[in-house]
Amino acid sequence: MSLDSMPPENFELLLSWLGPDRDKAGEKYEQIRRNLLDYFRRRDAPDPISLTDEVLLRVTRKVNTVAENFVGDPSAYFMGVARRVLAESWRQQVETELPENIPVFSNSEAGEREELMLRSLERCWARLSTSEQEILYRYCVETPPLKLADSRELLAREINLSLNALRVMAHRLKRRLRDCIDRLMGIKT
Amino acid sequence: MRDFKEQHQTIKKFLLGQLSDDKANEIEARIFAEADFAEEVQIVESELATEYLEGNLIAEERIVFAAKYFKNKANRTTLEYEQLFRQFIRSKSEGNLSRHGQKSESSDSASSDIEINAPPVPLKPERARFGSWFRASFRNRALVYSTIMAAFLLFAVVVWYLAGQRAGQPSNPLEAQRQAIEADLAHLNAAGTFGEVLLTVNLQPAERDRGAMARVAIDNTSQDALIEFRLSLTEASNQQYRVLFLDDRHHELFSISKLTAQATPGGPEIRFVVPARYLIPGDYQINLGVTNKTGGNDDVNSYAVRVVTKE
DSSP states (O other): OOSTTSOHHHHHHHHHHHOSSHHHHHHHHHHHHHHHHHHHHHTTOSOHHHHHHHHHHHHHHHHHHHHHHOOSOHHHHHHHHHHHHHHHHHHHHHHSOOOSSOOOOOHHHHHHHHHHHHHHHHHHHHHSOHHHHHHHHHHHSOOTTSOHHHHHHHHHHHTTOOHHHHHHHHHHHHHHHHHHHHHHTTOOO | OOOOGGGHHHHHHHHTTOSOHHHHHHHHHHHHHOHHHHHHHHHHHHHHHHHHHHTOSOHHHHHHHHHHHTTSHHHHHHHHHHHHHHHHHHTOOGGGOOSSOSSOOOTTOGGGGOSSOOOOOOOOOOOOOOHHHHHHHHHOOHHHHHHHHHHHHHHHHHHHHHTOOOTTOOSSHHHHHHHHHHHHHHHHHSSSOOSOEEEEEEEOOTTTTTTOOEEEEEOGGGTTSEEEEEEEOSSOOSSOEEEEEEOTTOOEEEEEEEEOEEOOTTOOEEEEEEEGGGOOSEEEEEEEEEEOTTSOEEEEEEEEEEEEEOO
Protein backbone atom coordinates (compact mmCIF):
# COMPACT_ATOMS: atom_id res chain seq x y z
CA MET A 1 0.00 0.00 0.00
CA SER A 2 1.30 3.45 -0.88
CA LEU A 3 0.74 6.70 0.96
CA ASP A 4 -1.61 7.82 -1.81
CA SER A 5 -3.83 4.80 -1.38
CA MET A 6 -3.99 5.15 2.40
CA PRO A 7 -7.59 5.66 3.65
CA PRO A 8 -8.18 9.40 4.17
CA GLU A 9 -9.50 8.80 7.66
CA ASN A 10 -6.07 7.51 8.70
CA PHE A 11 -4.45 10.65 7.41
CA GLU A 12 -7.00 12.81 9.21
CA LEU A 13 -6.32 10.90 12.39
CA LEU A 14 -2.61 11.41 11.89
CA LEU A 15 -3.10 15.16 11.53
CA SER A 16 -5.24 15.35 14.63
CA TRP A 17 -2.56 13.41 16.50
CA LEU A 18 0.01 15.99 15.40
CA GLY A 19 -2.07 18.89 16.70
CA PRO A 20 -5.59 20.19 17.27
CA ASP A 21 -5.23 22.97 14.68
CA ARG A 22 -5.33 21.36 11.23
CA ASP A 23 -3.09 23.95 9.57
CA LYS A 24 -0.46 23.73 12.27
CA ALA A 25 -0.68 19.94 12.16
CA GLY A 26 -0.07 20.12 8.41
CA GLU A 27 2.99 22.27 9.01
CA LYS A 28 4.22 19.82 11.60
CA TYR A 29 3.71 16.97 9.14
CA GLU A 30 5.82 18.80 6.58
CA GLN A 31 8.47 19.50 9.20
CA ILE A 32 8.60 15.83 10.15
CA ARG A 33 8.82 14.85 6.50
CA ARG A 34 11.75 17.20 5.95
CA ASN A 35 13.46 15.93 9.10
CA LEU A 36 13.03 12.37 7.88
CA LEU A 37 14.52 13.22 4.50
CA ASP A 38 17.47 14.91 6.17
CA TYR A 39 17.85 12.04 8.61
CA PHE A 40 18.11 9.44 5.85
CA ARG A 41 20.31 11.64 3.68
CA ARG A 42 22.75 12.36 6.49
CA ARG A 43 22.84 8.68 7.33
CA ASP A 44 23.85 7.93 3.72
CA ALA A 45 20.71 5.94 3.08
CA PRO A 46 20.42 4.80 -0.53
CA ASP A 47 17.02 6.32 -1.25
CA PRO A 48 15.94 8.91 1.35
CA ILE A 49 12.66 9.71 -0.40
CA SER A 50 11.42 6.10 -0.47
CA LEU A 51 12.48 5.50 3.11
CA THR A 52 10.74 8.68 4.22
CA ASP A 53 7.58 7.54 2.47
CA GLU A 54 7.92 4.17 4.14
CA VAL A 55 8.08 5.76 7.60
CA LEU A 56 5.07 7.97 6.89
CA LEU A 57 3.17 4.99 5.54
CA ARG A 58 3.89 2.83 8.56
CA VAL A 59 2.95 5.54 11.03
CA THR A 60 -0.21 6.46 9.12
CA ARG A 61 -1.21 2.80 8.97
CA LYS A 62 -0.83 2.35 12.71
CA VAL A 63 -1.95 5.76 13.86
CA ASN A 64 -5.32 4.61 15.15
CA THR A 65 -3.68 2.28 17.65
CA VAL A 66 -0.59 4.34 18.42
CA ALA A 67 -2.17 7.75 18.94
CA GLU A 68 -4.34 6.61 21.83
CA ASN A 69 -1.56 5.30 24.00
CA PHE A 70 1.47 7.33 22.96
CA VAL A 71 2.65 9.84 25.52
CA GLY A 72 4.77 12.79 24.41
CA ASP A 73 5.68 14.43 21.12
CA PRO A 74 4.62 12.29 18.13
CA SER A 75 7.88 13.32 16.39
CA ALA A 76 9.69 10.93 18.71
CA TYR A 77 7.59 8.06 17.39
CA PHE A 78 8.43 8.96 13.78
CA MET A 79 12.08 9.07 14.77
CA GLY A 80 11.86 5.58 16.26
CA VAL A 81 10.20 4.19 13.14
CA ALA A 82 12.82 5.93 10.99
CA ARG A 83 15.62 4.17 12.87
CA ARG A 84 13.94 0.83 12.35
CA VAL A 85 13.33 1.47 8.66
CA LEU A 86 16.94 2.52 8.18
CA ALA A 87 18.25 -0.60 9.90
CA GLU A 88 16.00 -2.75 7.70
CA SER A 89 17.19 -0.97 4.58
CA TRP A 90 20.83 -1.65 5.44
CA ARG A 91 20.06 -5.33 5.95
CA GLN A 92 18.15 -5.43 2.68
CA GLN A 93 20.98 -3.70 0.86
CA VAL A 94 23.50 -6.26 2.03
CA GLU A 95 21.26 -9.08 0.88
CA THR A 96 20.44 -7.58 -2.51
CA GLU A 97 22.95 -7.87 -5.29
CA LEU A 98 23.39 -4.90 -7.51
CA PRO A 99 21.65 -5.20 -10.87
CA GLU A 100 23.96 -5.74 -13.81
CA ASN A 101 22.71 -2.80 -15.82
CA ILE A 102 22.53 0.20 -13.57
CA PRO A 103 20.85 3.03 -15.46
CA VAL A 104 23.08 6.06 -15.73
CA PHE A 105 22.83 9.50 -17.25
CA SER A 106 24.96 10.20 -20.26
CA ASN A 107 27.13 13.30 -20.41
CA SER A 108 24.56 15.16 -22.43
CA GLU A 109 21.82 14.25 -19.94
CA ALA A 110 23.93 15.57 -17.06
CA GLY A 111 24.45 18.78 -19.02
CA GLU A 112 20.75 19.08 -19.73
CA ARG A 113 19.96 18.59 -16.06
CA GLU A 114 22.41 21.31 -15.13
CA GLU A 115 20.85 23.60 -17.70
CA LEU A 116 17.37 22.80 -16.44
CA MET A 117 18.38 23.50 -12.85
CA LEU A 118 19.79 26.81 -13.89
CA ARG A 119 16.70 27.83 -15.83
CA SER A 120 14.57 26.80 -12.87
CA LEU A 121 16.71 28.86 -10.52
CA GLU A 122 16.32 31.90 -12.75
CA ARG A 123 12.54 31.48 -12.71
CA CYS A 124 12.45 30.93 -8.97
CA TRP A 125 14.68 33.92 -8.37
CA ALA A 126 12.22 36.04 -10.32
CA ARG A 127 9.50 34.94 -7.93
CA LEU A 128 11.25 36.58 -5.00
CA SER A 129 10.39 40.18 -4.38
CA THR A 130 13.13 42.63 -5.25
CA SER A 131 13.75 43.36 -1.58
CA GLU A 132 14.15 39.65 -0.89
CA GLN A 133 16.55 39.40 -3.82
CA GLU A 134 18.59 42.28 -2.50
CA ILE A 135 18.74 40.87 1.01
CA LEU A 136 19.86 37.48 -0.23
CA TYR A 137 22.38 39.03 -2.57
CA ARG A 138 23.86 41.26 0.10
CA TYR A 139 23.91 38.40 2.60
CA CYS A 140 25.76 36.07 0.25
CA VAL A 141 28.03 38.21 -1.88
CA GLU A 142 30.97 40.21 -0.66
CA THR A 143 30.93 43.75 -1.99
CA PRO A 144 34.40 45.26 -1.64
CA PRO A 145 35.71 47.17 0.16
CA LEU A 146 33.43 45.66 2.81
CA LYS A 147 34.13 42.15 4.04
CA LEU A 148 31.16 39.81 3.98
CA ALA A 149 30.80 39.84 7.76
CA ASP A 150 30.78 43.64 7.75
CA SER A 151 28.22 43.94 4.97
CA ARG A 152 25.99 41.46 6.80
CA GLU A 153 26.20 43.54 9.94
CA LEU A 154 25.37 46.66 7.98
CA LEU A 155 22.45 44.93 6.29
CA ALA A 156 21.12 43.65 9.61
CA ARG A 157 21.23 47.18 11.02
CA GLU A 158 19.53 48.62 7.95
CA ILE A 159 16.61 46.25 8.18
CA ASN A 160 16.55 46.23 11.95
CA LEU A 161 17.23 42.56 12.53
CA SER A 162 19.74 40.77 14.69
CA LEU A 163 22.53 39.05 12.79
CA ASN A 164 21.09 35.68 13.69
CA ALA A 165 17.63 36.64 12.51
CA LEU A 166 19.14 37.81 9.23
CA ARG A 167 20.99 34.52 8.93
CA VAL A 168 17.77 32.57 9.44
CA MET A 169 15.97 34.79 6.96
CA ALA A 170 18.63 34.25 4.30
CA HIS A 171 18.40 30.52 4.89
CA ARG A 172 14.63 30.53 4.46
CA LEU A 173 14.89 32.48 1.25
CA LYS A 174 17.42 29.98 -0.05
CA ARG A 175 15.19 27.15 1.08
CA ARG A 176 12.30 28.65 -0.84
CA LEU A 177 14.43 28.81 -3.95
CA ARG A 178 15.44 25.20 -3.48
CA ASP A 179 11.85 24.03 -2.98
CA CYS A 180 10.78 26.03 -6.01
CA ILE A 181 13.52 24.45 -8.16
CA ASP A 182 12.50 21.00 -6.99
CA ARG A 183 8.90 21.70 -7.89
CA LEU A 184 9.77 23.03 -11.33
CA MET A 185 12.01 20.07 -11.99
CA GLY A 186 9.42 17.63 -10.73
CA ILE A 187 11.64 16.41 -7.92
CA LYS A 188 9.64 14.96 -5.08
CA THR A 189 10.88 16.33 -1.76
CA MET B 1 14.32 33.50 17.67
CA ARG B 2 16.77 31.25 19.42
CA ASP B 3 20.46 31.52 18.89
CA PHE B 4 22.34 28.22 18.87
CA LYS B 5 25.76 29.77 18.45
CA GLU B 6 27.28 27.81 21.31
CA GLN B 7 26.26 24.57 19.70
CA HIS B 8 27.73 25.26 16.26
CA GLN B 9 30.78 23.14 16.79
CA THR B 10 28.72 20.19 18.01
CA ILE B 11 26.36 20.51 15.06
CA LYS B 12 29.29 20.73 12.70
CA LYS B 13 30.80 17.58 14.18
CA PHE B 14 27.44 15.88 13.92
CA LEU B 15 27.18 16.75 10.23
CA LEU B 16 30.70 15.54 9.60
CA GLY B 17 29.99 12.29 11.41
CA GLN B 18 32.50 13.06 14.14
CA LEU B 19 30.25 12.53 17.13
CA SER B 20 29.83 9.32 19.07
CA ASP B 21 26.67 7.33 18.30
CA ASP B 22 25.09 8.42 21.56
CA LYS B 23 25.74 12.09 20.92
CA ALA B 24 24.60 11.80 17.31
CA ASN B 25 21.39 10.11 18.44
CA GLU B 26 20.81 12.94 20.89
CA ILE B 27 21.19 15.51 18.13
CA GLU B 28 18.88 13.54 15.84
CA ALA B 29 16.23 13.31 18.55
CA ARG B 30 16.51 17.03 19.14
CA ILE B 31 16.13 17.73 15.43
CA PHE B 32 12.80 15.92 15.49
CA ALA B 33 11.69 17.51 18.73
CA GLU B 34 12.65 21.16 18.12
CA ALA B 35 11.81 22.85 14.85
CA ASP B 36 14.19 25.75 15.55
CA PHE B 37 17.03 23.37 16.20
CA ALA B 38 16.27 21.39 13.04
CA GLU B 39 16.45 24.62 11.06
CA GLU B 40 19.70 25.54 12.76
CA VAL B 41 21.21 22.24 11.69
CA GLN B 42 20.10 22.93 8.12
CA ILE B 43 21.69 26.37 8.27
CA VAL B 44 24.96 25.06 9.65
CA GLU B 45 24.96 22.38 6.95
CA SER B 46 24.45 24.99 4.27
CA GLU B 47 27.21 27.16 5.76
CA LEU B 48 29.48 24.14 5.92
CA ALA B 49 28.90 23.46 2.23
CA THR B 50 29.64 27.09 1.42
CA GLU B 51 32.82 26.99 3.48
CA TYR B 52 33.83 23.86 1.64
CA LEU B 53 33.16 25.40 -1.75
CA GLU B 54 35.04 28.55 -0.73
CA GLY B 55 37.99 26.46 0.43
CA ASN B 56 37.65 27.77 3.98
CA LEU B 57 37.49 24.50 5.88
CA ILE B 58 40.54 23.22 7.71
CA ALA B 59 42.23 20.26 6.09
CA GLU B 60 40.71 17.60 8.30
CA GLU B 61 37.21 18.99 7.86
CA ARG B 62 37.63 19.24 4.10
CA ILE B 63 38.61 15.61 3.88
CA VAL B 64 35.77 14.42 6.05
CA PHE B 65 33.28 16.67 4.29
CA ALA B 66 34.33 15.46 0.84
CA ALA B 67 34.21 11.85 1.95
CA LYS B 68 30.71 12.29 3.32
CA TYR B 69 29.12 14.58 0.79
CA PHE B 70 30.34 12.88 -2.36
CA LYS B 71 29.36 9.47 -1.06
CA ASN B 72 25.69 9.45 -1.97
CA LYS B 73 23.47 11.07 -4.54
CA ALA B 74 21.26 12.94 -2.10
CA ASN B 75 24.22 14.66 -0.45
CA ARG B 76 25.78 15.40 -3.82
CA THR B 77 22.53 17.01 -4.90
CA THR B 78 22.61 19.21 -1.81
CA LEU B 79 26.12 20.28 -2.64
CA GLU B 80 25.21 20.74 -6.28
CA TYR B 81 22.44 23.09 -5.27
CA GLU B 82 24.75 25.09 -3.02
CA GLN B 83 27.21 25.42 -5.86
CA LEU B 84 24.52 26.40 -8.34
CA PHE B 85 23.13 29.01 -6.00
CA ARG B 86 26.56 30.38 -5.19
CA GLN B 87 27.47 30.77 -8.85
CA PHE B 88 24.09 32.23 -9.65
CA ILE B 89 24.04 34.90 -7.00
CA ARG B 90 27.61 35.91 -7.66
CA SER B 91 26.79 36.41 -11.31
CA LYS B 92 24.56 39.28 -10.37
CA SER B 93 25.48 42.84 -9.75
CA GLU B 94 23.63 44.61 -7.01
CA GLY B 95 21.84 46.91 -9.42
CA ASN B 96 20.76 44.04 -11.62
CA LEU B 97 19.06 41.65 -9.31
CA SER B 98 15.57 41.21 -10.68
CA ARG B 99 14.70 40.12 -14.16
CA HIS B 100 11.01 40.68 -13.74
CA GLY B 101 10.66 43.97 -11.97
CA GLN B 102 9.62 45.00 -8.52
CA LYS B 103 6.80 42.66 -7.69
CA SER B 104 7.10 39.00 -6.94
CA GLU B 105 5.33 36.76 -9.40
CA SER B 106 4.98 34.22 -6.62
CA SER B 107 2.19 32.11 -8.00
CA ASP B 108 2.85 29.37 -5.52
CA SER B 109 2.60 31.75 -2.55
CA ALA B 110 5.69 30.19 -1.10
CA SER B 111 6.57 33.41 0.69
CA SER B 112 3.83 32.82 3.19
CA ASP B 113 5.93 30.21 4.92
CA ILE B 114 8.56 32.76 5.82
CA GLU B 115 8.02 34.15 9.25
CA ILE B 116 10.44 36.99 8.91
CA ASN B 117 9.16 39.07 6.04
CA ALA B 118 11.61 41.01 3.98
CA PRO B 119 11.35 44.72 4.66
CA PRO B 120 10.91 47.04 1.69
CA VAL B 121 14.50 47.80 0.83
CA PRO B 122 14.81 50.42 -1.92
CA LEU B 123 16.24 48.89 -5.04
CA LYS B 124 18.13 50.22 -7.96
CA PRO B 125 16.41 49.94 -11.37
CA GLU B 126 16.93 46.95 -13.58
CA ARG B 127 19.71 47.52 -16.05
CA ALA B 128 20.10 44.58 -18.33
CA ARG B 129 19.08 41.06 -18.95
CA PHE B 130 21.68 38.56 -17.98
CA GLY B 131 20.54 35.09 -19.04
CA SER B 132 23.09 34.22 -21.67
CA TRP B 133 26.20 35.60 -20.03
CA PHE B 134 25.14 34.10 -16.75
CA ARG B 135 24.87 30.69 -18.32
CA ALA B 136 28.37 31.09 -19.66
CA SER B 137 29.72 32.10 -16.27
CA PHE B 138 27.90 29.24 -14.61
CA ARG B 139 29.72 26.77 -16.78
CA ASN B 140 32.97 28.03 -15.37
CA ARG B 141 32.78 26.10 -12.14
CA ALA B 142 36.39 26.75 -11.47
CA LEU B 143 36.45 27.20 -7.76
CA VAL B 144 34.41 24.20 -6.76
CA TYR B 145 36.39 21.84 -8.93
CA SER B 146 39.69 23.09 -7.71
CA THR B 147 38.55 22.72 -4.12
CA ILE B 148 37.34 19.23 -4.85
CA MET B 149 40.69 18.42 -6.36
CA ALA B 150 42.45 19.92 -3.37
CA ALA B 151 40.29 17.83 -1.08
CA PHE B 152 41.20 14.73 -2.98
CA LEU B 153 44.87 15.51 -2.72
CA LEU B 154 44.59 16.27 0.97
CA PHE B 155 42.75 13.03 1.50
CA ALA B 156 45.51 11.22 -0.27
CA VAL B 157 48.07 12.94 1.93
CA VAL B 158 46.33 11.82 5.09
CA VAL B 159 46.11 8.28 3.82
CA TRP B 160 49.80 8.44 3.06
CA TYR B 161 50.59 9.66 6.57
CA LEU B 162 48.43 7.04 8.18
CA ALA B 163 50.10 4.34 6.20
CA GLY B 164 53.34 5.43 7.79
CA GLN B 165 56.18 7.34 6.28
CA ARG B 166 58.46 4.89 4.69
CA ALA B 167 62.16 5.52 4.29
CA GLY B 168 63.12 6.96 0.96
CA GLN B 169 59.85 8.79 0.42
CA PRO B 170 60.08 12.43 -0.58
CA SER B 171 59.68 14.81 2.36
CA ASN B 172 56.79 16.66 0.69
CA PRO B 173 53.70 14.47 1.05
CA LEU B 174 51.95 16.03 -1.95
CA GLU B 175 54.98 15.30 -4.07
CA ALA B 176 55.02 11.77 -2.73
CA GLN B 177 51.38 11.38 -3.64
CA ARG B 178 52.00 12.69 -7.11
CA GLN B 179 54.90 10.32 -7.57
CA ALA B 180 52.74 7.42 -6.45
CA ILE B 181 50.04 8.35 -8.95
CA GLU B 182 52.56 8.83 -11.73
CA ALA B 183 54.17 5.48 -10.98
CA ASP B 184 50.77 3.85 -11.20
CA LEU B 185 49.98 5.62 -14.45
CA ALA B 186 53.36 4.78 -15.93
CA HIS B 187 52.75 1.14 -15.12
CA LEU B 188 49.27 1.16 -16.63
CA ASN B 189 50.41 2.85 -19.80
CA ALA B 190 53.72 1.06 -20.23
CA ALA B 191 52.44 -1.61 -22.59
CA GLY B 192 50.69 0.81 -24.91
CA THR B 193 47.65 -1.47 -24.98
CA PHE B 194 45.04 -1.44 -22.29
CA GLY B 195 42.61 -3.88 -20.80
CA GLU B 196 38.94 -3.18 -20.59
CA VAL B 197 38.20 0.51 -20.44
CA LEU B 198 35.05 2.04 -19.01
CA LEU B 199 34.85 4.73 -21.64
CA THR B 200 36.90 6.40 -24.29
CA VAL B 201 37.28 10.15 -24.48
CA ASN B 202 38.28 11.65 -27.81
CA LEU B 203 39.75 15.10 -27.39
CA GLN B 204 40.53 17.77 -29.92
CA PRO B 205 43.09 20.50 -29.21
CA ALA B 206 41.47 23.31 -27.25
CA GLU B 207 41.92 25.91 -29.99
CA ARG B 208 40.22 23.64 -32.53
CA ASP B 209 37.32 23.07 -30.16
CA ARG B 210 36.78 26.81 -29.80
CA GLY B 211 36.48 26.60 -26.06
CA ALA B 212 34.06 23.66 -26.06
CA MET B 213 34.78 21.20 -23.31
CA ALA B 214 34.33 17.46 -23.52
CA ARG B 215 32.50 15.95 -20.58
CA VAL B 216 33.19 12.69 -18.87
CA ALA B 217 30.58 11.30 -16.50
CA ILE B 218 31.89 8.87 -13.91
CA ASP B 219 29.88 7.21 -11.21
CA ASN B 220 31.28 6.57 -7.77
CA THR B 221 31.14 2.84 -8.15
CA SER B 222 33.60 2.88 -11.04
CA GLN B 223 36.62 4.27 -9.24
CA ASP B 224 38.94 1.52 -10.44
CA ALA B 225 37.69 1.57 -14.01
CA LEU B 226 39.98 2.89 -16.70
CA ILE B 227 39.20 5.96 -18.79
CA GLU B 228 40.96 5.96 -22.14
CA PHE B 229 41.95 9.32 -23.54
CA ARG B 230 42.66 9.82 -27.20
CA LEU B 231 44.30 13.11 -27.99
CA SER B 232 44.03 14.11 -31.60
CA LEU B 233 47.19 15.35 -33.30
CA THR B 234 47.59 17.26 -36.54
CA GLU B 235 50.96 15.65 -37.16
CA ALA B 236 52.85 12.93 -35.40
CA SER B 237 56.43 12.76 -34.29
CA ASN B 238 58.51 9.70 -33.55
CA GLN B 239 59.62 11.24 -30.31
CA GLN B 240 58.10 10.43 -26.97
CA TYR B 241 55.22 12.47 -25.69
CA ARG B 242 54.28 13.53 -22.23
CA VAL B 243 50.84 14.56 -21.00
CA LEU B 244 50.42 16.78 -17.97
CA PHE B 245 47.10 17.13 -16.15
CA LEU B 246 46.36 20.48 -14.55
CA ASP B 247 43.39 21.60 -12.54
CA ASP B 248 41.38 24.68 -13.43
CA ARG B 249 43.78 26.85 -11.45
CA HIS B 250 46.66 25.51 -13.49
CA HIS B 251 48.07 23.53 -10.63
CA GLU B 252 49.98 20.55 -11.91
CA LEU B 253 48.38 17.29 -10.84
CA PHE B 254 50.21 14.44 -12.52
CA SER B 255 51.86 13.54 -15.78
CA ILE B 256 52.39 10.48 -17.94
CA SER B 257 55.59 10.22 -19.94
CA LYS B 258 56.99 7.98 -22.65
CA LEU B 259 53.83 7.95 -24.73
CA THR B 260 54.03 7.42 -28.44
CA ALA B 261 51.75 8.57 -31.25
CA GLN B 262 49.59 6.01 -32.99
CA ALA B 263 48.40 6.18 -36.56
CA THR B 264 44.63 5.81 -36.83
CA PRO B 265 42.22 6.25 -39.76
CA GLY B 266 41.25 9.61 -38.24
CA GLY B 267 44.85 10.78 -38.00
CA PRO B 268 47.58 10.41 -35.39
CA GLU B 269 46.57 10.13 -31.77
CA ILE B 270 48.13 9.87 -28.36
CA ARG B 271 46.34 7.24 -26.32
CA PHE B 272 46.60 6.60 -22.63
CA VAL B 273 44.47 5.51 -19.71
CA VAL B 274 43.77 7.06 -16.32
CA PRO B 275 41.84 5.25 -13.58
CA ALA B 276 38.63 7.02 -12.66
CA ARG B 277 39.81 7.38 -9.06
CA TYR B 278 42.32 10.02 -10.14
CA LEU B 279 39.68 12.06 -11.90
CA ILE B 280 37.41 13.60 -9.33
CA PRO B 281 34.75 15.98 -10.66
CA GLY B 282 36.28 19.15 -12.06
CA ASP B 283 37.72 20.83 -15.10
CA TYR B 284 41.05 19.64 -16.34
CA GLN B 285 43.53 20.94 -18.81
CA ILE B 286 45.76 18.37 -20.45
CA ASN B 287 48.99 19.71 -21.87
CA LEU B 288 50.65 17.55 -24.44
CA GLY B 289 54.37 17.99 -24.94
CA VAL B 290 57.05 16.20 -26.86
CA THR B 291 60.31 15.26 -25.23
CA ASN B 292 63.15 17.24 -26.78
CA LYS B 293 66.83 16.40 -27.10
CA THR B 294 67.77 18.07 -23.84
CA GLY B 295 65.24 15.98 -21.93
CA GLY B 296 62.79 18.87 -21.58
CA ASN B 297 59.34 19.11 -23.11
CA ASP B 298 58.15 21.27 -25.96
CA ASP B 299 54.47 22.10 -25.87
CA VAL B 300 52.41 20.59 -28.66
CA ASN B 301 48.75 21.02 -27.82
CA SER B 302 46.43 21.67 -24.99
CA TYR B 303 43.13 19.85 -24.39
CA ALA B 304 40.29 20.41 -21.98
CA VAL B 305 37.92 18.00 -20.31
CA ARG B 306 35.27 18.29 -17.62
CA VAL B 307 34.69 15.37 -15.29
CA VAL B 308 31.26 15.18 -13.72
CA THR B 309 29.64 12.75 -11.36
CA LYS B 310 27.19 10.45 -13.02
CA GLU B 311 23.78 10.58 -11.41
